[in-house]
Each structure stands twice: as C-alpha cells, then as structure tokens.
Amino acid sequence: MGGIYNQDHLNNLRYFGRYYFHGHSVGGTNPSLLEAMASSAYIISHDNLFNRNVLGDQAWYYNSPKAIAALLENKAKLESTRTLYLHTQLEKIKREYNWQKIASQYEDVFKLVLKK
Numbered sequence: 001m002g003g004i005y006n007q008d009h010l011n012n013l014r015y016f017g018r019y020y021f022h023g024h025s026v027g028g029t030n031p032s033l034l035e036a037m038a039s040s041a042y043i044i045s046h047d048n049l050f051n052r053n054v055l056g057d058q059a060w061y062y063n064s065p066k067a068i069a070a071l072l073e074n075k076a077k078l079e080s081t082r083t084l085y086l087h088t089q090l091e092k093i094k095r096e097y098n099w100q101k102i103a104s105q106y107e108d109v110f111k112l113v114l115k116k
Helices: 007-016 031-038 049-055 065-073 075-079 082-096 099-115
Strands: 020-022 043-046 060-062
Touching (some): 007 031, 031 082, 043 049, 060 065
Parallel strands (some): 020 043, 043 060
8 A cells, every 4th residue: 555644544544443553663652653542543552662651551562463363353352441541542642742741841951951
C-alpha cells in the first residue's frame, strides 16, 4: 500500500480500526503512539521500555508473532479492557502530553540553563 501521510486518514484508521498495532521498538516517546492514543485507538504495542513508559498498564503488549497470535485468539480477554484502556489513554494524553505542559517544561529547562 505504501505510506499514508494524510492525518485525517490516519486518525480515521486508528479510530475505526479494531486494534492498533504499534510496532516501534526503539526510540523514546513516539509521536505515532501519542496520535493513536489521542485517536482513541485500541493499542496492542511492542513490549519495550519506551512504549511501556507511555502506555503503562493500559495496553496489551507483544514481543513475538506468537504473542500476537495468543492475544488475538483470546478476543474476550482483549475486549474486556477496551473501555478502560481507551478512557485512561485519552485522559493521559490530555493530562501529560498537551502543548501547554510541554512548553512549560521547556521553559523551566531554559530558565535553569540561563541561570548557570
């Protein structure tokens, strides 16, 4: 299919898709993961420190194709946490990853550096 770069199309895929598989395995806070959270995507994420730091216990994780298969074979278990996980992720986006908070944190760093 190739890449999809239209933000509206991406947000619709994330929102209306049954599951969002986040496969990034390295790097820090990944923008596409935050976008998925903000789009109310039901996230199944690669299991690594970076993704766990963002999602916490409010997502399902995999570390192999077998782990993905096991998750998908137990749809009742997956669906049992859908509402809680979606709500918690959306609240976390609003609380932790908003521009006002991020800008304020940058301002604090700049003030600290300028004092030295």
